[in-house]
Amino acid sequence: MSEVENASGWDAIDAALQNIYGDQEPKHYGTIIPYMLGGPDPLNGISVYEVKEPVAHWHFVTYGFSELYDKESSDPDYSGYGFELTFRLSKPDNEDEPPAWALNLLQNMGRYVFGSGNIFRSGDYMDANGPICQGADTLLTALSFIADPQLPEIETPNGRVEFLQMIGITQEELLAMQVWNTLGVLSAISEHIPLYTTNLLRDSLLSLPAVSEAVRIGSETEGSNTGILYVDQLSWNPSPAGGISKTLTIGAKQAEVVGKLLRGRILKKRNLTLSGPETRIVFEPGEAREVQEQEDSVTIKLDPAAATAIARLLTPVAGTFAVPAWPELIVSIVPTHIKDSEGNIVESIG
Known part of the structure; x- marks a missing residue:
């Protein structure tokens, strides 16, 4: 040239x-x-x-x-x-x-x-x-x-x-x-x-x-470097009038990785942010469990026990689950449909 x-x-x-x-x-x-x-x-x-x-x-x-x-x-x-x-x-x-x-x-x-x-x-x-x-x-x-x-x-x-x-x-x-x-x-x-x-x-x-052992040791000792994750299927449903429960909804395809990230971030005293098409969920380590709702985002403060409990619920299986010992929070896993370039469903997860 x-x-x-x-x-x-x-x-x-x-x-x-x-x-x-x-x-x-x-x-x-x-x-x-x-x-x-x-x-x-x-x-x-x-x-x-x-x-x-x-x-x-x-x-x-x-x-x-x-x-x-x-x-x-x-x-x-x-x-x-x-x-x-x-x-x-x-x-x-x-x-x-x-x-x-x-x-x-x-x-x-x-x-x-x-x-x-x-x-x-x-x-x-x-x-x-x-x-x-x-x-x-x-x-x-x-x-x-x-x-x-x-x-x-x-x-x-x-x-x-x-x-x-x-x-x-x-x-x-x-x-x-x-x-x-x-x-x-x-x-x-x-x-x-x-x-x-x-x-x-x-x-x-x-x-x-x-290789598997190196990854296990690395993730357990260092935690996760992923502080922000884009989640295609992510929503937050606040309590209905007179109700106390709030629902966090995540697609089945990414549920497992979110669960693993909660362990790798919260248990290492680090924040985890999930960014979706219409909302942003920020998980923060804390001494007590608390939900703070803002106009376009939600902050969920978790103690180690709550982080571990939510992580266990986040699997690629569709369903609605109450967080143990925290009835105010519901986790909903919805099916994920993977489509080809023409919009045809080629795989369903959950």
């Missing part, structure tokens, strides 16, 4: 990749119609390198989260969003071209960031609510993010750029990251996925005793 005028940001990314791959010419997939002119793809392009060691894989690198040309953002320290995404995908011997679904996945990440303004950081995770490769028979249904092990942060004329690697993970591994922390889990599984390479055919690594 050096022939393009003012492509200093692009050239800086090229130079970082040349340090690893030398003269290897990547397969590059650019956009035909720029996003700003109505094109469907927000990223300017994606380069893909073929790697043979330590395992055969494709190494995808995006161009477009950072400022590739002139400086436009007001932050002098960071270029654009401050990162580019990378993705390492296992390569079968008979595969000559990188699969299109992986390119689409990275562009979808671009649509999410450009549309929401939310950025990714090392240690983040995201539930894909289905296979990361749509239609594939894989257990990988979520993503996690860590600094690319071979691409350090670079300085460009437009500011700093970090290379964040996206990693496909299972629901079991996602749960472990939520109840402990992403980087701890990734460290525990790193020897089993060289360079954090995604392999659609692999099983959950929590089935390995050493």
Whole structure:
């Protein structure tokens, strides 16, 4: 891209990749119609390198989260969003071209960031609510993010750029990251996925005793780093006129993780915030049980016994349950219906 005028940001990314791959010419997939002119793809392009060691894989690198040309953002320290995404995908011997679904996945990440303004950081995770490769028979249904092990942060004329690697993970591994922390889990599984390479055919690594034990010890001793969790199905029903009970409603799909987070946060004297479409529930550790209702949020103060009691009720089984020794609080678990891109229900939980 050096022939393009003012492509200093692009050239800086090229130079970082040349340090690893030398003269290897990547397969590059650019956009035909720029996003700003109505094109469907927000990223300017994606380069893909073929790697043979330590395992055969494709190494995808995006161009477009950072400022590739002139400086436009007001932050002098960071270029654009401050990162580019990378993705390492296992390569079968008979595969000559990188699969299109992986390119689409990275562009979808671009649509999410450009549309929401939310950025990714090392240690983040995201539930894909289905296979990361749509239609594939894989257990990988979520993503996690860590600094690319071979691409350090670079300085460009437009500011700093970090290379964040996206990693496909299972629901079991996602749960472990939520109840402990992403980087701890990734460290525990790193020897089993060289360079954090995604392999659609692999099983959950929590089935390995050493990994499972590392997660157990980490979550019990350190608690959870997840202080805020978005919950799709979340509501609060205050007491009806003359009544005393209040109902906390949570979808079955996320009930289990909320229960585990209550233990990992409240029992470690940390708050837990559940953010839903219409309300926000804040759990706080306290000496006594108390509910404080605000206009658009609710604060629930829990002693250790109450936190443990509620956590035990939060399982992926639909039903309405009274909290032991706290008749004022009801927990309702409602079914979760997972739908495909066309709106068809493909799975029901609870």
